[in-house]
Amino acid sequence: MMLPAIPPAFTGFIEALHGAAGRAWLARLPTILVNCATRWDLTLGQPFPNLSYHFVMAARRANVQPVVLKVCAPTGEYAEESAAITHFGGHGMVQLLATDAADEALLLERLVLGTTLSHIADDDAATRIAAGVMRQLWRPVTTDFPFPTIQFWSEGLTRLRARYDGGTGSFPSALVEAAEGIRADFMTSLAPLVLLHGDLHHDNILMAERMPWLAIDPKGVIGEPAYEVGAFLYNPFDISQRPDLPRILARRLAILSEELAIDRARLRGWGLYTAVLSAWWDMEDLGHVGEDTLRCAQTLAMLSGLP
Numbered sequence: 001m002m003l004p005a006i007p008p009a010f011t012g013f014i015e016a017l018h019g020a021a022g023r024a025w026l027a028r029l030p031t032i033l034v035n036c037a038t039r040w041d042l043t044l045g046q047p048f049p050n051l052s053y054h055f056v057m058a059a060r061r062a063n064v065q066p067v068v069l070k071v072c073a074p075t076g077e078y079a080e081e082s083a084a085i086t087h088f089g090g091h092g093m094v095q096l097l098a099t100d101a102a103d104e105a106l107l108l109e110r111l112v113l114g115t116t117l118s119h120i121a122d123d124d125a126a127t128r129i130a131a132g133v134m135r136q137l138w139r140p141v142t143t144d145f146p147f148p149t150i151q152f153w154s155e156g157l158t159r160l161r162a163r164y165d166g167g168t169g170s171f172p173s174a175l176v177e178a179a180e181g182i183r184a185d186f187m188t189s190l191a192p193l194v195l196l197h198g199d200l201h202h203d204n205i206l207m208a209e210r211m212p213w214l215a216i217d218p219k220g221v222i223g224e225p226a227y228e229v230g231a232f233l234y235n236p237f238d239i240s241q242r243p244d245l246p247r248i249l250a251r252r253l254a255i256l257s258e259e260l261a262i263d264r265a266r267l268r269g270w271g272l273y274t275a276v277l278s279a280w281w282d283m284e285d286l287g288h289v290g291e292d293t294l295r296c297a298q299t300l301a302m303l304s305g306l307p
Contacts, residue, residue, distance in 0.1 A: 001034060001037060003030055003044065004033075004046050006026065006047070010047070010051040010055070013051075013052060014026055017053075018073065021074045022073065025073055029055060029071065032103045035100075035105075036100070040061060041061060041062050041063075042059045042069065042107075043059060044057060044069070045057055045060070054070055054071065054075070055070070055071040055073065056069070056071075057069050061097075066110040067097060067107055068110050070105065070107075071103065071104065072105070072106070077219070078104035080147060080219065080220040081106070081217070081220060082099045082101075082106055083146060083220060084197075084219070085218060087141075087195055087220070088137055088139070088218070090210075091136045092133045092134070092211070092214060093136075093137060093215050094108050094111060094206075094208075094214050109208075111207065111214055111216070112207040115206060115207040116204075116206050116207075117130060117202040117205040117206075117213065118235075123251065124255060126202065127232075128259060129212075130200065130202075130205060130232050130256075131255065131259035131260055132213070133200070133213055133215055134197075134225070134228055134229075135259075135260070137195075137197055137200075138195070138196070139194055139195060140192065140193070140194055141194060141195045147220045147222050150221055150222065151187060153221060156280050156281060156284070157180060159284070160283075163283075171279065171280070171289065172294065172298070174301070175272070175276050175294065175297050175298060178272060178297075179272060182270070182272060183273060186269060190223070190224045191224040191225060192224070193223060193224060194225055195221075195222060196219075196221050196223050197228060198221040199217065199219045199231050200231055201232055202232070202235050204217050226266045227270050229267050229271060230270050230271050230273065230275065232252070232256075233249060233252060233253075233271040233296065233300070234271070234274075238292075239292075240293070245295070245296070246299050249303060253268055268303060268304065271296075271297075272300040275297035275300065278290055278293045279291070279293045279294045
């Protein structure tokens with residue numbers, strides 16, 4: 001069986017992120033691919049470009065059905081992602097065709113490759129599409145679901161303070177304090193809880209055939225619907241470089257508030273909060289502050305006086 005070459009950039013990223021555990025996983029990856037091909041009768045294609053946290057590739061099942069094979073690296077996200085995709089049941093989400101817990105591999109419905117929401121030049125149109133996907137995804141959850149909560153995720157801000165002995169280090173103190181204030185206020189007044197995607201940005205919304213647009217790569221987190229918009233507001237990755245960033249974010253907030261029937265101030269607040277939290281996660285995972293998301297957080301702070 002001919003196996004695809006593992007891109008060197010992906011190998012380097014996994015080793016840098018996971019150290020010895022990453023090297024051990026990379027050594028197992030060829031065996032995992034053979035196991036998956038045998039188990040699910042797959043003809044393996046090529047890995048997708050710009051791989052980062054996981055190994056994802058095109059394949060064909062029984063040499064006919066186009067599918068996607070995703071092998072999860074040692075991030076600890078496999079169980080939650082597979083459970084989340086199953087919970088969404090194809091509503092706004094790619095469908096899970098098969099899964100193997102031992103190899104932490106997912107066999108997924110193939111969407112239209114290379115066509116993400118970031119390819120939509122009209123930002124208003126892209127924002128309305130994203131809102132439509134959000135409405136399809138959100139479904140009530142019960143307390144026995146094995147997903148983290150946004151309260152659990154918020155411990156990142158506690159770790160930030162601990163890292164800097166109660167200070168904020170290279171993070172602007174005003175933004176950290178604003179995020180902490182939002183956490184204290186919003187966590188005590190949550191709307192009815194749903195299962196959120198948790199990382200619903202432009203590159204995680206793809207054109208599809210079964211539906212016009214579907215989401216991929218859910219984190220699976222329990223929270224109120226307003227929380228979901230955060231990742232969308234500070235993406236795509238280069239948005240912070242746009243000179244019209246304040247106009248873009250103000251317009252997105254207006255559209256999302258209209259489409260989702262959620263108070264604009266609450267969307268803005270969660271957007272600021274999640275941008276700061278994301279910048280901290282970059283520090284934890286990659287060793288550097290997420291400057292781009294902090295610029296978006298600063299802009300959202302400036303928009304606080306708008307109606």
